[in-house]
Amino acid sequence: MADGRAERGDAARNRVAVLRATERLLAQGGGDHVSIDRVAALAGVGKGTVFRRFGSRAGLLQALLEERSKDLREAVTGGPPPLGPGAPARERLLAFLDGLGSIAEGNAILLAAHEQACAEDKYDDPSYRSWHGHLSALVAEARPELDAGFVAHALLAVFDGALIRHVTPPEDPRRFTRSVRSLALALLGDGAAGNGEDGRHLRAEVAAHAPEDR
Amino acid sequence: MADGRAERGDAARNRVAVLRATERLLAQGGGDHVSIDRVAALAGVGKGTVFRRFGSRAGLLQALLEERSKDLREAVTGGPPPLGPGAPARERLLAFLDGLGSIAEGNAILLAAHEQACAEDKYDDPSYRSWHGHLSALVAEARPELDAGFVAHALLAVFDGALIRHVTPPEDPRRFTRSVRSLALALLGDGAAGNGEDGRHLRAEVAAHAPEDR
DNA sequence: GGTTAAGCGGACCGTCGGTCCGCATGGATA
DNA sequence: TATCCATGCGGACCGACGGTCCGCTTAACC
Numbered sequence: 001m002a003d004g005r006a007e008r009g010d011a012a013r014n015r016v017a018v019l020r021a022t023e024r025l026l027a028q029g030g031g032d033h034v035s036i037d038r039v040a041a042l043a044g045v046g047k048g049t050v051f052r053r054f055g056s057r058a059g060l061l062q063a064l065l066e067e068r069s070k071d072l073r074e075a076v077t078g079g080p081p082p083l084g085p086g087a088p089a090r091e092r093l094l095a096f097l098d099g100l101g102s103i104a105e106g107n108a109i110l111l112a113a114h115e116q117a118c119a120e121d122k123y124d125d126p127s128y129r130s131w132h133g134h135l136s137a138l139v140a141e142a143r144p145e146l147d148a149g150f151v152a153h154a155l156l157a158v159f160d161g162a163l164i165r166h167v168t169p170p171e172d173p174r175r176f177t178r179s180v181r182s183l184a185l186a187l188l189g190d191g192a193a194g195n196g197e198d199g200r201h202l203r204a205e206v207a208a209h210a211p212e213d214r
Numbered sequence: 215m216a217d218g219r220a221e222r223g224d225a226a227r228n229r230v231a232v233l234r235a236t237e238r239l240l241a242q243g244g245g246d247h248v249s250i251d252r253v254a255a256l257a258g259v260g261k262g263t264v265f266r267r268f269g270s271r272a273g274l275l276q277a278l279l280e281e282r283s284k285d286l287r288e289a290v291t292g293g294p295p296p297l298g299p300g301a302p303a304r305e306r307l308l309a310f311l312d313g314l315g316s317i318a319e320g321n322a323i324l325l326a327a328h329e330q331a332c333a334e335d336k337y338d339d340p341s342y343r344s345w346h347g348h349l350s351a352l353v354a355e356a357r358p359e360l361d362a363g364f365v366a367h368a369l370l371a372v373f374d375g376a377l378i379r380h381v382t383p384p385e386d387p388r389r390f391t392r393s394v395r396s397l398a399l400a401l402l403g404d405g406a407a408g409n410g411e412d413g414r415h416l417r418a419e420v421a422a423h424a425p426e427d428r
Numbered sequence: 429g430g431t432t433a434a435g436c437g438g439a440c441c442g443t444c445g446g447t448c449c450g451c452a453t454g455g456a457t458a
Numbered sequence: 459t460a461t462c463c464a465t466g467c468g469g470a471c472c473g474a475c476g477g478t479c480c481g482c483t484t485a486a487c488c
């Protein structure tokens with residue numbers, strides 16, 4: 001966006017064709033089933049086109065992932081509380097993890113494929129950096145005595161495609177997100193502000209900072 | 215071990231040659247620098263031999279990793295406290311994480327290469343299963359109200375080769391292990407002030423999922 | 429020395445991610 | 459509508475990879 005030149009019509013058409021082909025392949029086979037050759041063939045496009053558009057296999061998967069998490073990103077930066085600014089850090093953090101959990105549960109295979117493709121560069125990926133920045137700011141605010149940066153890495157480390165598949169039984173597809181939430185609660189010291197149902201206990205041991213964001 | 219047949223002399227010799235070649239390549243280049251062809255060539259051995267011995271690239275790296283963590287495994291199962299049986303769960307857990315941290319810090323590249331090679335099967339790897347079993351038993355004992363299985367996965371998730379390299383500055387090679395320890399302390403509730411005395415609650419918010427993963 | 433199963437090696441295979449470059453075309457301009 | 463060229467296209471091509479196969483060698487036991 002904001003490029004000097006606008007994207008040409010055929011280019012735009014091809015981009016969505018490639019993206020759609022990728023998700024179809026992802027859905028019908030494992031992550032390693034998605035090779036560039038296959039994607040290109042299914043999209044009815046040359047291989048070179050895929051690389052011109054996305055740079056690499058990792059870039060392609062990244063783009064798809066970004067598309068799937070765009071809503072969350074917007075909600076986090078500019079939406080209403082508790083995801084967006086305005087809510088206490090602790091609540092924002094839990095809400096964010098819930099949101100990320102939903103996405104991750106629905107895209108475990110994509111996630112795994114992306115991790116595989118990124119290999120070492122995963123932590124330099126702008127998308128990862130942004131989640132990490134957000135999370136670690138919230139951790140720093142909610143629990144200043146912790147090493148926020150590392151805790152944020154640790155929380156994100158759990159969003160591993162293969163792990164999600166490993167701990168998700170077919171009959172309980174939301175279990176992963178619940179587990180993440182209870183992990184976060186244990187880390188933050190489970191005060192209040194869980195889900196609405198059992199918010200009866202309230203604990204003020206570690207001062208929860210007043211609502212103030214950023 | 216305990217095979218019907220003993221290992222033939224040349225086979226044994228070749229096995230160590232391959233292992234040594236692998237670690238030399240690992241040391242002198244990145245994880246992707248270790249291809250089977252190169253390993254075989256450096257070991258002065260045919261490619262087929264490597265596969266006969268180790269089954270796959272993942273198996274080869276696994277074997278090397280196992281060799282590097284053999285001491286820890288023995289210390290954990292049969293050694294003196296606090297690593298071995300006898301110490302309180304909390305202390306054993308911290309000692310174990312320290313031990314694993316040391317290994318991981320010294321083998322981040324190997325670790326990363328192994329993760330890359332294992333891809334999806336990582337969580338079925340016997341070595342992973344064993345660490346996970348140990349950790350989750352300790353967590354269950356130290357903090358019965360937590361979902362021990364998932365917490366154990368979360369703690370292990372942090373031992374990611376690429377992450378370790380990412381958070382380890384050259385001038386402080388032990389930083390990762392310290393971070394892990396403080397993470398664990400936060401999770402277990404840091405009995406910071408007193409030792410056996412732990413000022414925290416014991417809340418029984420139902421966090422107990424079935425202790426079973428798929 | 430003879431026998432035989434275990435081990436060996438490297439040619440071979442299919443596939444992959446990625447590059448390259450001659451050709452087609454969208455779309456702004458006149 | 460005719461011209462023009464940057465942008466984009468496609469698929470042949472490349473080197474490298476993990477893994478297999480099979481005819482030959484050899485260690486170890488009688």
